[in-house]
Amino acid sequence: xxxxxxxxxxxxxxxxxxxxxxxxxxxxxxxxxxxxxxxxxxxxxxxxxxxxxxxxxxxxxxxxxxxxxxxxxxxxxxxxxxxxxxxxxxxxxxxxxxxxxxxxxxxxxxxxxxxxxxxxxxxxxxxxxxxxxxxxxxxxxxxxxxxxxxxxxxxxxxxxxxxxxxxxxxxxxxxxxxxxxxxxxxxxxxxxxxxxxxxxxxxxxxxxxxxxxxxxxxxxxxxxxxxxxxxxxxxxxxxxxxxxxxxxxxxxxxxxxxxxxxxxxxxxxxxxxxxxxxxxxxxxxxxxxxxxxxxxxxxxxxxxxxxxxxxxxxxxxxxxxxxxxxxxxxxxxxxxxxxxxxxxxxxxxxxxxxxxxxxxxxxxx
Ligand SMILES: O=C(O)CCC(=O)C(=O)O
Ligand SMILES: [Fe+2]
Numbered sequence: 001x002x003x004x005x006x007x008x009x010x011x012x013x014x015x016x017x018x019x020x021x022x023x024x025x026x027x028x029x030x031x032x033x034x035x036x037x038x039x040x041x042x043x044x045x046x047x048x049x050x051x052x053x054x055x056x057x058x059x060x061x062x063x064x065x066x067x068x069x070x071x072x073x074x075x076x077x078x079x080x081x082x083x084x085x086x087x088x089x090x091x092x093x094x095x096x097x098x099x100x101x102x103x104x105x106x107x108x109x110x111x112x113x114x115x116x117x118x119x120x121x122x123x124x125x126x127x128x129x130x131x132x133x134x135x136x137x138x139x140x141x142x143x144x145x146x147x148x149x150x151x152x153x154x155x156x157x158x159x160x161x162x163x164x165x166x167x168x169x170x171x172x173x174x175x176x177x178x179x180x181x182x183x184x185x186x187x188x189x190x191x192x193x194x195x196x197x198x199x200x201x202x203x204x205x206x207x208x209x210x211x212x213x214x215x216x217x218x219x220x221x222x223x224x225x226x227x228x229x230x231x232x233x234x235x236x237x238x239x240x241x242x243x244x245x246x247x248x249x250x251x252x253x254x255x256x257x258x259x260x261x262x263x264x265x266x267x268x269x270x271x272x273x274x275x276x277x278x279x280x281x282x283x284x285x286x287x288x289x290x291x292x293x294x295x296x297x298x299x300x301x302x303x304x305x306x307x308x309x310x311x312x313x314x315x316x317x318x319x320x321x322x323x324x325x326x327x328x329x330x331x332x333x334x335x336x337x338x339x340x341x342x343x344x345x346x347x348x349x350x351x352x353x354x355x356x357x358x359x360x361x362x363x364x365x
Contacts, residue, residue, distance in 0.1 A: 015226065015255055015263075016042045019052040023156050032163065039157075040164030043274070047266045047281035048226050051214070054260035056153065062216040062296065065146055065188075069294045072134045073110060073190035083112070089129030091115060091351060097192070101354060102204030108194050109202055109285070114143065114186040116304075126348050147186050147298070150214055154182060154300030157212055157264065165274065167313045175273070178306035179211060183343065184299055191223070191293040194286060202293075203285035207358070209350055210267035210301035210343075217257050217295035220287065224263065224295075225252040227282040255283070268359045269302055272338045275310035275318060302343040309340035 018038045022031025042049040072080065077096070085093040092115055098106035114131045123129035133140045158179055162172040191202045202223065217224065229250040255263050268280045287293045302308055318334050341359060349357050 014253065015046055015048050015050055017050040017052055017258070017261060018042060019055075020153075020156065020160070021052070021055040023160050024055050032160070036160050036163035038164075039161050043161065043164070043266060043270070043278040046226075046228070047270075047279045048255065048283070049264055050258050050261040051157070051264040052261050053153070057149065059260070061146065061149075065142060065216075065296055066218050066294045068134075068136060068139050068142060069112075069188045069190065069296065070292070071136055072112070072139070072188075073292065073294070080110075083132035083134065085113075087123075088132055089123045089125065089127055091127050092129050093132040100203075102201070102206050105200030105204055107201060107203050108198060108287075109189050109191045111187055111189040114147070114188075116181075116183045116185075126351055127344075143186060143188075146296075147184065150186070150298040150300060151182055151184060153214060154179065154184075154212055157300075162313075165311065165313045166317065167311065171311065171313055175311065178302050178308065179300070181303045182211075183301045183304040183347070185210075185301065187297050187299065189295045189297070191285065191287040191295070193290050193292075194288050201284050202287040205282050205284040206355070207280040207282055208265060208267040208299065209269070209280075209346070209355070209358075210299050211269045212300045213263075213265045213267060213297050214300060215263040215265075215295060215297040217263070218293055219257055220289055220291060220293040221256040222254055222289065223285050223287040223293055224255045225284055225286060226255045226265075227252055227284075229279075229281075252284075267299070267301070269308050269341070269343065272308050272341055272359055273311050274314045275334070275338050276336070277314050277317060301347075304344035304347075306343045307340055308343055308346075310338050 016038065018035060020035065022028040022035045025031070039049070080094050081096065083093045085091065085095055085099075087093060092113055095111050095113065097110045098108060100107040100109065100111070112132075112134070114133075115127065117131060118128050121128055121130045155176065158175065159172065162175055167175060189203075194202050205227065215224070227250055257263070265283065266278055266280050270278045271280050285295075315334055315337075338359065346357075346359070
């Protein structure tokens with residue numbers, strides 16, 4: 001029985017849209033406050049949002065990356081296999097269609113993974129090999145420019161989130177030092193249409209495991225879906241028609257691409273930093289339209305050796321205190337503190353267990 005009458009439900013629309021522009025201009029103090037507050041609210045409620053990056057990226061740039069990805073995926077299979085994962089550390093290179101498995105089922109996609117390069121590469125060590133690039137002219141150059149842009153974007157969004165969570169300047173400096181040499185993953189994904197009666201998904205339901213995901217996807221609609229778990233009143237508006245739907249136990253909503261925006265979501269490391277205040281949200285891809293879909297998520301992750309643990313600012317919020325001094329006293333009221341995680345160790349465990357482990361294993365609510 002619910003004690004929550006439907007009319008009192010929090011109103012949920014499609015995912016919130018947040019503009020990053022104030023954080024790109026040096027003097028927009030007011031704008032920053034509202035961006036930081038909007039980020040905080042989106043992270044509390046959804047763990048997913050649209051990031052309006054039109055002030056940072058011109059639309060032609062990711063369109064060109066999509067075109068290059070298409071060109072690669074359209075090559076004969078034998079050509080694509082020349083950079084197969086098996087020639088390196090098993091994590092860098094080309095994964096053929098259905099090689100990736102989620103929840104025990106083969107995903108109907110293919111892809112290329114490019115990870116942060118390491119010093120003294122050794123392909124016999126997990127994650128420690130070298131990237132394998134397609135030989136298509138311009139491919140590597142264009143993606144390397146994008147990677148630099150996404151790393152910089154990661155730091156900007158982290159700063160805005162730190163403001164939203166109420167970190168002091170010293171606390172932000174400490175958090176920044178955990179992400180300033182991101183062990184990122186640039187993934188390039190190709191999705192043929194999902195065959196009818198396919199036993200699985202284009203990409204099965206999962207949480208991202210790291211810090212922040214910046215997803216650029218081609219204009220295909222109705223592919224990426226996000227799971228909203230809270231009760232609420234979903235407001236849908238299209239073609240001037242407004243519909244309301246009560247969500248009782250959670251539901252999947254579409255996160256279609258929006259011009260000038262990327263879809264951004266939190267990985268599990270943010271659950272740890274925020275001591276569970278912010279959730280890493282389940283999502284999946286069901287691509288049933290007849291076109292070949294391309295998406296290029298950039299996973300902005302902590303540094304390999306970062307020790308990720310609950311931030312004092314998150315504990316202060318949970319304790320209902322606002323200053324570091326008063327928080328000390330109230331600490332005992334916080335019911336559960338997440339265990340610290342060394343990001344690189346966590347990632348290696350993930351790879352060994354085919355990405356099935358979670359920071360909260362055995363502890364799902
Ligand atoms: O292709 C997409 O829209 C999402 C892909 C995704 O969730 C992932 O690679 O983690
Ligand atoms: Fe994902």
